[in-house]
Amino acid sequence: xxxxxxxxxxxxxxxxxxxxxxxxxxxxxxxxxxxxxxxxxxxxxxxxxxxxxxxxxxxxxxxxxxxxxxxxxxxxxxx
Numbered sequence: 001x002x003x004x005x006x007x008x009x010x011x012x013x014x015x016x017x018x019x020x021x022x023x024x025x026x027x028x029x030x031x032x033x034x035x036x037x038x039x040x041x042x043x044x045x046x047x048x049x050x051x052x053x054x055x056x057x058x059x060x061x062x063x064x065x066x067x068x069x070x071x072x073x074x075x076x077x078x079x
Contacts, residue, residue: 037044060071072078 039045063074064071067074070078
């Protein structure tokens with residue numbers, strides 16, 4: 001099978017990014033943002049970190065409400 005120079009598809013099936021020789025990354029953008037997931041100090045990483053922090057805070061508050069004790073007492077850090 002031969003490919004013409006006009007073909008937009010590479011041998012691995014990925015399309016090049018806007019007429020460049022760089023191929024599309026393996027990871028797709030998130031469903032909630034157009035940012036591509038990346039490690040390090042990025043807006044995407046900070047957004048995900050903030051969401052996990054909110055889940056943690058809500059979890060601690062729910063433990064305190066349901067147990068009737070402060071989280072540190074419930075977890076055994078304070079006696």
